[in-house]
Amino acid sequence: MSRTILVTGGGTGIGRAVAEHFAAQGDTVVITGRRPGPLNEVAARNKKMRAVSCDHTDPEALQRLLEELPGRIDVLINNAGGNTDFDRASEAEPDLASYAQAFRANLEANLISAALTTKALESRLSAGAAVVQIGSIAADQASGSYGAAKAALANWNLNVAAELGPRGVTANVVSPGYIADTEFFRDRLFDDRRSALIDATATGRAGVPADIVGAVAFLASPAARHITGQVLNVNGGARTTR
Template identity: 85%
Template sequence: MSRTVLVTGGGTGIGRAVAEYFAAQGDTVVITGRRSGPLKEVAAQSANVRAVTCDHTDPDALGRLLAELPEHIDVLINNAGGNTDLDAESGSEADLMSYARAFRANLEANLISAALTTKALESRLSAGGSVVQIGSIAADQASGSYGAAKAGLANWNLNVAAELGPRGITANVVSPGYIADTEFFRDRLSDERRSALVEATATGRAGVPSDIVGAVAFLASSAARHITGQVLNVNGGARSTR
């Protein structure tokens, strides 16, 4: 039976891979993000994918998004986010005001965006559906405001699971380790750092987007209807590299 799936941040990397998977299953997929170019590129490749530009940190933008969405959403994947520190200019002033802006940017991108999106869609989520948050191994490491935001996401997800559980809706977190072939590091990952991240795994390889797709697909499937409020680590058994 075809489902309706919303993937935030669906234009690149993990989000794109997830969207392409559900579309290939015959589901109707809506992808969102702030950049229209990548979204349109994905949508052009499948009749099952529709692109809508949206900044999920903006309540007004989410209000406009609702007008573009179907009445019922079966699967919500909160994937939009990323480490906003990687977008900051090097050598920026380390004063308290700058620190506050940088810290809030990661909270907005990774925690508040998911919270606002889930709240906005709460009444449209279908009974027996699924919410999947994309977390990070950074939540369990010393990773600054990005790690704090992802740790907060995992904690907040417990509330989502409790609130939506009576309607048969599950809410879980998929927590990736290092995933290659994404824009996460903005092409700034040194060979030495990449080698360290791979060597920290038990599997001896970097993750790829399809690894995350498999976990998301499972949590959104009929096989996972009694799994909720959980964090599924998909990191190849990685240890801390710090």
């Protein structure tokens, strides 16, 4: 039976790979994000996919998104986010106002966006639906406001699991380590840092979007109906080898 899947941040990287996987399985997939260009490019190549521009930190934008969505969502993947520190010019000693603005930006992008989206779609999640949050290994490391936001995401997900569990809805977090072939680091990942990230793994390689796709697909499958409130780390063993 075909399902309806919503993938936020579905125009590039992990979100795009996840969306393409579900579309290839015959599911109807809606991808969202702030940039229409990448979204439309991906959706144009697949008849099972539709692109809708949306800023998931904006309640009004989410209300407009609801008008574009079907009445039932079977899988919600909160993938939109990223380290917003990479989007601003570095400051040697930012003043307090700048520090607050930068900290809030990561919370908005990675925590508030997921919370607002899940709340907006709560009544549309079908019985037995799956919610999957895309977290990060940064949640367990000293990674500034980005890591704090991802740690909060994992904690907040416990509430989602508890609140939606009676309806048969599961809520889990997939927590990637370093994943190559994405826009995450913008142009700020240099060779020495890349090598260090790979050396920290037990597998001796960078992750790729397909690694995350497999984990998300499992958590959204019938085999995972009794798994909820969990964090699935997909990082090549990096957490245990640092």
